[in-house]
Amino acid sequence: MLPVPHRIERVRRETRDTFTLELAPVSGAAIFSPGQFNMLYVFGAGESAISISGHPGRPEKLVHTVRAVGVVTRAMRKLKRGDSIGVRGPFGAPWPVDLSEGRDVVLVTGGIGLAPLRPVIYHVLANRNKYGKLVLLYGARTPADRLYTREFERWRRRPDTYIDSTVDAAGRDWTGNVGVVTRLIPRADFDAANAIVMICGPEIMMRYTVAEMQKRGVSLDRIFVSMERNMKCAVVACGHCQYGPHFLCSDGPVLRFDRIAGLFGKREI
């Protein structure tokens, strides 16, 4: 599968190390589902798996939020409006937005984990009458590391959402919460017996979030996590993203937690 050239329409700086690219296909837009990812190819530098963070109802504008942490993503940060980038995809199993219909949708995320969940928020808000409460609990390192701050405030102001956030560290001028994101769970307003929980963040954060959700009474078959491994081919050919019996490029990145509970946190995997 060859990368399809896309033109960079806009580059937006989100935080000191994170930026968002808006891409337009040179020919034909690909439909995607919330939670899927693309392989983005920086010509001459290499390819990297990046979750789609835009609106699933507007596939003509492909949006990716990227954290510059490796050779490819640092090269990506240097791209400018009008530059070209290769795209393969979309790949992977999506978030369970269909299964969530008629239920409360609870999203727990930390750091750049908000980016893969943003399409779920767009989808739920665009189909509001199909869902129960929309709950978003977001943790970031510091106030300056929060993503999509203006949009976040718009979501928070809506009467039909429960939005809460926290940071790990802050100065005295910060008036929000300080502490880990799991501390927001006990007081979050949702019906644990009728909720689908979607979690995206560092694995240790997801582990403690699952434990806290169990305390609230959410069963493991209604908890979904997005797993991150080294995606290379994205078409189940290379085995780099193998996670026990699962290939995350195809079976994941989104997995139902009860199906991986025995693998989760194992050091050998």
Place this chain on the structure above:
Amino acid sequence: MTVQSLEPILAEHPFCEGLDPQDVRVLSGCASNLVFRPGEMICREGEHADRFYLIREGRIAIEVYTPERGQVMIQTAGAGEMVGWSWLVPPHRWRFDVRALDTTRALALDAECLRGKCEIDPRLGYELLKRTAAVFAERLLATRLQLLDVYGDNS
């Protein structure tokens, strides 16, 4: 004018969930109802820890002062949470500063009164210790996760 007992308010607080009504009655004898304005200091590090607080409304910040960084916010806590364990552990001095972030309503439990009742009734003492230990454990775990800097450059 009638003085309303704090017993029903205390019984509703999550810290007292499942507590024997008789124990709630005993606790209410050591309780007072307080309101803090935004920015008001609730306690200061090093001062005598003569009470602990059960937050009913609002939010507080647990802070520590360092000469290099000034006042550093460690954690925030809100409605339904308990604040303060120094009343239980000698030398009964606050280990952190606590400041109200919003208008905060809280029940204050007098330490000397409560310790006296626990000495008389060790069963009540053990019950309170278990509940306080659960708060210790939750805060310790949260602090460890914060120290791991899970969203940092090396995560």
